[in-house]
Amino acid sequence: MVKERKYYDLLEVPEDASESDLKKAYRKKALRLHPDKGGDPELFKEVTHAYEVLSDPQKRSVYDARGEAGLSESGGMGGMDPQDLFSQLFGGGGGFFGGPSRGPSGPRKSKDLVHRVHVSLEDLYKGKTTKLALTRNVICAKCNGKGGKEGAVRSCTSCSGRGIKVTLRQMGPMIQQLQQPCDECSGTGEFINHKDKCKTCNGKKTVSEKKMLEVHIDKGMKGGQTITFRGESDQSPGVVPGDVIIVVEEKPHDRFKRTDNNLYTEVELDLLTALGGGSFAIRHLDDRALVINLVPGEIIKHDEVKVITGQGMPSQRHHEFGDLFVKFSVKFPDHIDPEKVHFLEQALPPRKAIEKFPKNIALEEADLDMIDPRKQDYMGGGDAMDEDEGEPRVQCANQ
Numbered sequence: 001m002v003k004e005r006k007y008y009d010l011l012e013v014p015e016d017a018s019e020s021d022l023k024k025a026y027r028k029k030a031l032r033l034h035p036d037k038g039g040d041p042e043l044f045k046e047v048t049h050a051y052e053v054l055s056d057p058q059k060r061s062v063y064d065a066r067g068e069a070g071l072s073e074s075g076g077m078g079g080m081d082p083q084d085l086f087s088q089l090f091g092g093g094g095g096f097f098g099g100p101s102r103g104p105s106g107p108r109k110s111k112d113l114v115h116r117v118h119v120s121l122e123d124l125y126k127g128k129t130t131k132l133a134l135t136r137n138v139i140c141a142k143c144n145g146k147g148g149k150e151g152a153v154r155s156c157t158s159c160s161g162r163g164i165k166v167t168l169r170q171m172g173p174m175i176q177q178l179q180q181p182c183d184e185c186s187g188t189g190e191f192i193n194h195k196d197k198c199k200t201c202n203g204k205k206t207v208s209e210k211k212m213l214e215v216h217i218d219k220g221m222k223g224g225q226t227i228t229f230r231g232e233s234d235q236s237p238g239v240v241p242g243d244v245i246i247v248v249e250e251k252p253h254d255r256f257k258r259t260d261n262n263l264y265t266e267v268e269l270d271l272l273t274a275l276g277g278g279s280f281a282i283r284h285l286d287d288r289a290l291v292i293n294l295v296p297g298e299i300i301k302h303d304e305v306k307v308i309t310g311q312g313m314p315s316q317r318h319h320e321f322g323d324l325f326v327k328f329s330v331k332f333p334d335h336i337d338p339e340k341v342h343f344l345e346q347a348l349p350p351r352k353a354i355e356k357f358p359k360n361i362a363l364e365e366a367d368l369d370m371i372d373p374r375k376q377d378y379m380g381g382g383d384a385m386d387e388d389e390g391e392p393r394v395q396c397a398n399q
């Protein structure tokens with residue numbers, strides 16, 4: 001039983017609708033409600049929001065259990081731009097309804113600025129605020145984005161204000177039409193007399209400005225997630241500024257690998273600790289080290305994987321921790337005093353007896369030597385050979 005039905009009602013789907021049911025329902029509604037098709041923008045937004053929530057299994061479960069209130073408690077995503085979700089779903093950016101980026105009626109939007117930040121696993125574990133210096137164009141405050149005094153801006157006579165010039169070129173029997181940006185007005189279609197130009201922006205209407213953005217890397221964020229600063233992209237007269245989109249990239253870590261909220265690490269144990277117990281420590285991503293005391297009598301095997309529950313990465317919204325998986329490699333000593341072997345014989349299970357062969361098999365003693373990598377090719381694990389070229393390979397001749 002779900003707590004609220006509103007989102008399901010908006011999409012006109014049952015509470016147990018599958019992901020593809022939702023997608024289908026949203027497509028149908030969105031096509032009808034899209035503002036470019038004369039639909040109600042508010043309703044379009046609501047339907048889009050409903051789809052955004054229900055199509056995300058995590059958000060859907062929160063909504064089912066606690067309704068809209070639950071979503072806002074868990075600090076919602078701040079909402080995706082319905083237009084973005086829409087174009088994501090229907091593929092491609094604008095152009096679906098034949099218009100430029102925002103459809104024929106909507107205002108033009110300047111390009112989004114995408115910036116990648118590479119964040120260490122430590123910072124994703126603890127959370128961090130970093131400052132990002134951004135250089136962008138803003139409307140010139142001196143001339144209010146007019147480029148000059150009132151009336152100084154005139155339509156470029158060279159291109160009749162179109163910003164492009166068409167030249168005809170004769171190529172044999174054919175006449176070729178070439179379109180080029182007008183060189184008189186640099187394609188702007190406007191012309192300002194040099195003396196009338198705004199001194200601050202030199203008639204360009206915008207000036208470049210440096211701005212510091214505070215980027216909050218939340219605990220538990222993952223590579224590929226984005227942080228959006230709405231309307232912080234380049235400004236230009238008559239154009240809605242686009243967004244600055246920060247893409248979080250996770251830097252590789254030398255001791256930990258991450259999968260979702262779980263961490264993986266490798267620990268090398270000496271043979272005595274692996275067999276006889278002892279302690280080892282794992283330096284964590286914050287200012288702690290986890291100390292693990294092995295119970296005497298418990299054996300850690302080579303390549304064995306164990307888990308430390310709750311010591312993985314925090315989840316972003318609720319800060320619930322994943323687990324830390326530990327893969328052991330056991331370091332064997334190179335040599336052991338033959339006099340002490342009897343201690344091992346006392347402690348370990350008895351040796352396995354030599355295999356019994358049929359009578360017709362002759363037993364012959366052989367020596368075990370070290371491998372000389374320059375002369376012998378050890379085909380470990382049956383893997384494909386590496387691609388060394390030129391060197392002839394020694395092949396096992398016993399096949």
Ligand SMILES: [Zn+2]
Pocket residue numbers: 140141142143144145146147148198199200201202203204205206
């Ligand atoms: Zn100016």
Ligand SMILES: [Zn+2]
Pocket residue numbers: 156157158159160161162163164182183184185186187188189190
């Ligand atoms: Zn021109």
